[in-house]
Amino acid sequence: xxxxxSVNVEVxxxxxxxxALIPVQGQPGMTLADAIERSGILRRFPxxxxxxxxxxxxxxxxxxxxxxxxxxRVEIYPPLLADPxxxxxxxxxxxxxKAEEEKAKETERPAVSA
Numbered sequence: 001x002x003x004x005x006s007v008n009v010e011v012x013x014x015x016x017x018x019x020a021l022i023p024v025q026g027q028p029g030m031t032l033a034d035a036i037e038r039s040g041i042l043r044r045f046p047x048x049x050x051x052x053x054x055x056x057x058x059x060x061x062x063x064x065x066x067x068x069x070x071x072x073r074v075e076i077y078p079p080l081l082a083d084p085x086x087x088x089x090x091x092x093x094x095x096x097x098k099a100e101e102e103k104a105k106e107t108e109r110p111a112v113s114a
Contacts, residue, residue, distance in 0.1 A: 009068050011039035013048065013076040020044060026068075032057070033064035035074050052079055 007030050011022045022039040024030075030038075032055055042048055054077045056062045061077075068074065 006070075007068055008070045009035050009072045009074055011035055011041055011074045011076070013041055013045055015045075015078055018045070024074075030068050031064065032062055032066045032068060032074055035068055036064075036076065039074075041076070048076055050076075053077055 005028075007026050007028055009024050009026075009030070011020075011024055013020050020041060022041060024035045024038045026034060026038060033050070036042065036050070036055070042050075050064065054061050055064060056075045056077065057066065057068070057072050059075065
């Protein structure tokens with residue numbers, strides 16, 4: 001049985017004009033919150049609020065007390081600008097309205113005879 005002496009992870013954050021991928025080394029038992037704190041990313045990106053921003057490991061939302069394994073990528077997700085369900089509904093409503101508008105234009109056009 002091999003006992004791991006340290007845990008090596010990466011902490012990632014991205015926004016439109018800036019990205020960061022910071023390697024972090026810690027002791028076995030290091031949590032997601034520990035890795036974020038050790039990375040210094042909260043000082044680099046002061047807009048990150050761990051009470052607001054969701055966090056995860058490799059694209060899966062996780063809690064701050066999640067224990068990490070070597071090779072994990074800790075991700076800090078920016079807050080959503082819009083509710084995905086509401087945005088989808090608005091797109092669908094817009095597409096329906098556009099289709100109905102096109103259909104109305106077609107029925108207004110006189111038939112072309114040959």
